[in-house]
Amino acid sequence: xxxxxxxxxxxxxxxxxxxxxxxxxxxxxxxxxxxxxxxxxxxxxxxxxxxxxxxxxxxxxxxxxxxxxxxxxxxxxxxxxxxxxxxxxxxxxxxxxxxxxxxxxxxxxxxxxxxxxxxxxxxxxxxxxxxxxxxxxxxxxxxxxxxxxxxxxxxxxxxxxxxxxxxxxxxxxxxxxxxxxxxxxxxxxxxxxxxxxxxxxxxxxx
Numbered sequence: 001x002x003x004x005x006x007x008x009x010x011x012x013x014x015x016x017x018x019x020x021x022x023x024x025x026x027x028x029x030x031x032x033x034x035x036x037x038x039x040x041x042x043x044x045x046x047x048x049x050x051x052x053x054x055x056x057x058x059x060x061x062x063x064x065x066x067x068x069x070x071x072x073x074x075x076x077x078x079x080x081x082x083x084x085x086x087x088x089x090x091x092x093x094x095x096x097x098x099x100x101x102x103x104x105x106x107x108x109x110x111x112x113x114x115x116x117x118x119x120x121x122x123x124x125x126x127x128x129x130x131x132x133x134x135x136x137x138x139x140x141x142x143x144x145x146x147x148x149x150x151x152x153x154x155x156x157x158x159x160x161x162x163x164x165x166x167x168x169x170x171x172x173x174x175x176x177x178x179x180x181x182x183x184x185x186x187x188x189x190x191x192x193x194x195x196x197x198x199x200x201x202x203x204x205x206x
Contacts, residue, residue, distance in 0.1 A: 001199055002033040002075040003129075006068070006095030008082035010040050015170040015178035016135045018180045019188060020081040022179075023133065023166075026192030026197045032076075032199060036066060039092040044068070046095045053103035054111045059081050069124075072100070076199045077129035080148050080156070083171075085141030097151045104155060114144065122157050129202075130157030131195055133188070141167035160198060164190040 005024045009016035017038065024034040042064040052060040059065050072078050079096075082089040089097070103164045132148035134141040145165055152159045168184035170177050179185060 001031075001203055002035065003027050003077035003079065003195065004035050004037060004072055004075045004083065005079040005199055006072075006093075007037065007079065008038045008039050008090045008096070009082075009135075010090060010092055012038065012040060014083070014176055015168060016083045016133070017137055018176065018178045019133050019168050023079060023131075023188045023192045023195075024184070026189060027077075027196045030192075030196035030200065032196055035071070035075075035189065037071070039090075039096060042068065044095050044099065046091075047098040047102060051072035054106045055134070056101070057107050058104040059099050060192075061099070065096070065103075066165035068096070068101055069104070072128075073124045076202075077131070078125075079131050079133060079195075081135070082144055082148065084134055084144040087140035087143040088170060089134075089144050094147075097147075101151055101155050104119070126156040128157050129160060129195055129198055130155075131160050131191055132166065133191075134165075135170055136167070137171045138169065141165070141169075147204050158198070160191065160194045162187040162194065168193045183190070 005020040007017045022158045028034045044065050082093040108121045130152035132145050134144040164187045166187050168178050168181045
């Protein structure tokens, strides 16, 4: 059992990374392996709309996307986290979402002519557990979370929630102070509990 956490912040050691690692640590305490991937430490370019992935069944841009894709494909769960940049996810996270989502659709599905019915056969992410985390100084967390939730649902993940949306208010004046949002941290606790609990139940059922 494994959960991957992908942090979309361009700032190492910031509030979003803290929130992601905190949640992963809570999941690890339940006996589930975890791994944090910082997008600032890897090279994931933007999608070029070349459509090579339809034919090749993978993204053909030569960077770190395929490495990340394989890690997520092998895992049971995925956390995507991002600070709010103008009420959306960061460019780092958007590049990952675009390329992993679009190339993933064609791994097991052919592209058909527009006049034919499309029969969806699932993606490499079908049935995996997904959860979003967003962080902002004051506002933008909800719309950034919507970006992440829409990505999870269209890519056939099972999404988990908490007692409230898993978002933190932090970073006034650039401060690294996410832990001071005690209410937000409690929602991360419950998110980790729900995610770990569902993964454990699914493994027990199999």
